[in-house]
Amino acid sequence: MSAVEALYIFDEHNTPLLEHTYAGRPPSGSTVLPLYLAHPSPRPSLIYLPDTNPPTLLYSIIQDHLLFLSPCSKDTEPLQVLELLHRVADALEDFLGSPLLASKIEGHYDVVAQLLSEMVDGGIIACTEPNALRDVVEAPSFMKNLLGGVGLPSSTPSSLTPSATPFSLSSRPSPRLSPTPVSQSPSPVPWRRANVRHTSNELYVDIVETLHIISSPSGRPLSAISNGSIAFTAKVSGIPDLLLQIGCSGGVLNTVSLPVFHPCVRLNRWKERPGDLSFVPPDGRFLLCGYEVDLLGPAALDSFSTSKNAKSAPKLNVPATVSIQTCLGSSGADFEVRLQLNPRFSGKSSSPLPNSTGSSFSGRGGLGRGIGGASQGTTAAPTIEELVVHIPLPASVKNVADLRVAKGPGDAGYAPGDRSIVWQINSREVATLMSTDRGGGIGATATLRGTVVGQADDDALDGGPVSLSSNTYDYDDGTSLSYQSPSDHAAQATDTTATNAKRIKQNKVLMPSCATVSFSVKGWLASGIRVDSLAVDQKRSKGLGAGITPYKGVKYLCVSRKGVESRC
């Protein structure tokens, strides 16, 4: 069971930052790192090293360019260790500030050491809840550096973090005789630290959805899944009891599938009324809920018919799609990538959105917290940002000649030897492109063209072409050629274009097989989910002063990280 034997952290140059041993005599970081790096990339998260003594299982994650390694000599549950590594990264970030940088760890070894020894005790994972850790470990703070910790009694309540209140020093119950500080009485809610105090009470909901869409060569979506996460930031005094209601035009139960929840969420409430999240939040930022939405719906499979009726194709509202055509030109070495932008995301608020009803949000807080500038996209007028098209290429491609953006803006980058073409279009260029849209609901398009160049020697022995008879056994048309009948002798003599056909065939191997789009859209969610209300249950909440209504903010973000993929 002794799951965790040691933890090693390396920075982006693989120089060791930290080695912490918990139990046993695991091989040191300098031993396992070369063995880890010897594994060809991409490296799996669990590698077995039979050559170390004792033979070791090496778990690894990479977070913010930092490499976390944990060796283990015994069979344990792999996910247990990996989850722990993620929690360690989360806790370090929580204490040292985001993003997690090597220099921050180096500057606060004392805090890191305390955290690591609290989280795992003798190889057994003890406590990973950030709030519980706040109770026992003091976060590094500007205030403390200023005072140098002089004269502060040992019982400094750990709630004295800068996020608490600048007046907390004076309001601290210093004249107490009994040295039992308040923070040391165990918190009644395991995930919330005791005695939270904030001067400004704030609640933020951030819903982030990640798109994963695969389209077949015909443009029909094969799968379209949107993975959602609700990140919650609670900066509220006392023990608030919150009710977050999310809604959706099609009904939450039909939309949201396979949800997972932070332990604070009352599962019964969700089961009774899907969409209601009732919980006592931890202090600070945490992930409240994760879910996924199948954008195609359950009947997607039935709509795949052999006949090419476009009318049965499910309609998807994807901000940007890409299609790719290959084997163009006389020698079949050209390809064309067409990027299509959905006119809904032009950033013009004139087009009212069906799901913009979230603006009837209660509370005195407004929507769109912290979104600076009008061009940044709002719920009423979402815009596409950070648009990038990736076109991966086969290894046999040696160069891409004549790569140019034929229509529309952006920079297409490719260096000989690269495995992919990157076509970047920044937000301003997207806006210009959008303005070219003449309406009619088609949206704006842009195209990229290029020519692949393969190996110079076409008649390489092993890679030699196996060009065959002109019988094309196309499985698509299926019925036209029943291969079992020996009668079909379609052996037409190869004509004069035989050599050309041969070259086309060779170039076919060099063609890219797919293209992916990455983007982010603020103020819009693919699933149409929205926050209906966020209420503080005054009766059940404790410690929140009477009449105090926390500031509430909601943010929606839809991203695709090479998630929208079109095949060809």
Place this chain on the structure above:
Amino acid sequence: MESISRISSLLETARDLTLEAARDASNARKTSTQMLPSGQLKKLLDSRSERDVLEGLKRVVTMSYRQPPSQTLPFFTHVIKNIASPSLPVKKLVYIYLLQHAEHEPDTALLSINTIQKSLTDTNPQLRALALRVMSGIRVPVISQIVSLGIKRGVGDMSPYVRRAAALAIPKCYALDPNTEPQLLEYLSTLLGDKQFFVAGAAVAAFLEMCPDRLDLIHEHYRSLVPKLIDMDEWGQLATLRLMMVYARKCFPRRIKKIRKINSNPKSTSTTKTTKGFYDSESDSEESDHQDMEDIVILDPDLELLLKTCQPLLQSRNSAVVIAVARTYLYLGTPDYLYTAIGPLVSLLRSASDIQHIALYNIVQVCLSHPEPFVNYYSHFLVRSTDAPHVWRLKLELLTLIFPYGPPRLQSLILAELSHFSHSGSLDPGLVKEAVRAIGRCSQSSATSAKTSARCLRLLLAHIGSADAHLVAESLEVIRHLIQRDPENHRITVVRLAKHLDAATSAQARASIIWLVGEFAGLDSENNIATDVLRILAKGFADEAEPAKLQIVLLAAKVYVHHINANPPPEPQKPVEGEPSPSLLGDFQEDGGFRDPHLESDHVQNTPEKQLEKPHPVEALYNYILFLTRYDTSYDLRDRARMYRALLATPTSTQLASLLLLAPKPVPQTPSPSETRKGYVLGSASLVIGDEGGIGGLRGYDDLPPWVKEGHEPDPRLREETGTTSVYEAGGRTLSAAEQLDAATGSRGRVGISTSPTKNLNGIDGVSTVTSSSAKERTLDDWLEEEEDESEEETDEDEEEESEYESSEDEETESEDEGEEDRLVK
């Protein structure tokens, strides 16, 4: 669930820039923590100012992380001196230093024990817990008795934090000195029954670490541990689920009852769960009509309690917990339970890529035994262009596993998916290979219809025309497997392949096709193409590559053997010689019916005339090929030709040649790649590593224990709690399982109603899954109410802690009255 830092990185766009900047700056960042000379550092540590000491300690701790211990050891005494410091931050850092260095200086470390021991009686529970943790963490064996005493004190502590530290100290103390085991077991038994769930969770973890075989300690705590499962932290849940898997296997015999399929209403299954004798007699009487009987697993009520309690954990954010619940259902529960875990298992695929990879292994493992429920989640298994090789390998396997069970539309989709990756210049040759193999597996699966198989074959045949050498070679390999499995139906496929010989240029592909033609040379003799193919190939023999030449010679030999066997040379003095060989062939192609008796006689009649004029074309071809090989450059080829020549020297005795050349080939089996790991337990690291870690799993791998035999299980009465009145006892043993369970859930449901007004709907539902999670609700609400009480009686602080502890104790022990009591307090 994704980790919060990954989500926040999506939210904060400036973050990547910051990271870039940090990377650039990282070369110059070493200045931030410059080293002090050791003398100055010692001065800091010896200083009277707390601030200086703290500063010095920070530097020492920094050093200890960056440099080997030899650099920081000189400060040992200077650091340890500060252990008595009243300042908590100083103390914590001293403790950290002590844990890191105690082993190198055991004698000096012993000096600190006394001070630490004093801290065990400190008023601050945090300090007490810390002291206990540090004391047990010092790896100096002589102090084992002191540690044991410290644990004893900690076990009785009123702060749950200290009790948890005591629980975690137990395995450490055991590792120091195994002789302390009897005392430690006693403490452990107390802690296993602790009312505070995070203490119990830690105690279970300690139990698994120290003495996982002492299941006798668990009996009396079983019924209190299982309901606590839902409230424990994730790591406690993991440990408990692991323990319960072994415990259930060893304590609940698998009772299987056969009932009629038609009237298989759940009521009858649960009511008839009684004694063994009854079960036996019933199974005897119903053995007669066996075929319309169905096996129904009868769950022990205690086991069912565990299975039901697990259900809310499927929505845990911790992927390891989800896998652990799935494991519990797979190995302990019924398929119905397992099916509830399928969705949550699939949902793990949206986590970070490292977790996704491990989760896929586990999904494949479940899918091998229960493929049907995964069919609905096919869209999660489609391969993305961004997937790493270890991920798409498993995804392709999943697609082939669900393939036979999907509706026709899905089958077409999967085949289209696989063929997409097998051609059109895919990025990775490995992916091409794997996709072709996957098509082969799809068509081989026993559940696939003949029509679909034919479609798979058609797909593969289409690949032969590709320009990708990998693809052609791999496709032919798979085609060969398919044909060999069912030679009868694939005669025409071979003809079709032979036609490709005109165009196929890859030597390996040609060799493969020629071999297949040779294998089929004996089938259907009057309409066989083998001879013809040989004739055509002989013309271009000189231009063939060596692998193809080898196969041509083999083909010639086979054709010749068939020819001789079909037309035995007329040697009347030895009629017996000729006879056995056809029968041998007859054996080979049992139902082939490769020639008819009248045809044979026809041949026999014809041959003498031909013999007189000139050799039969087949013989001439054979001799021609052998003649060509004599002058070939490859000695391997020459050697083989020589061997065939010797083998077939006398046309009258072909027995040996037939045995060698026409031996029936074993049908190739291509199981799913993960079949080799099927024996490993779900969720283990051995499952991920496979047999690479040694047969039988990695070190520390525990195989699943077999179900205990009926009658060998420990007495179920051992599980009855001694102190409290169990709901199970209330009705007596005569109650049926269902009734007992109803009683149990009903009573707990009522508690839920009485404590919290929002639970009314649950009570009406009466579903026990809901009720078990309502236990969590109840406790949470109670905390909140406690909190309220606490604030009222803030006068005496020591009392406060005491009372809180007691009230939480009450809450657990009294199940029904508690609700009303709380009302009264209010």
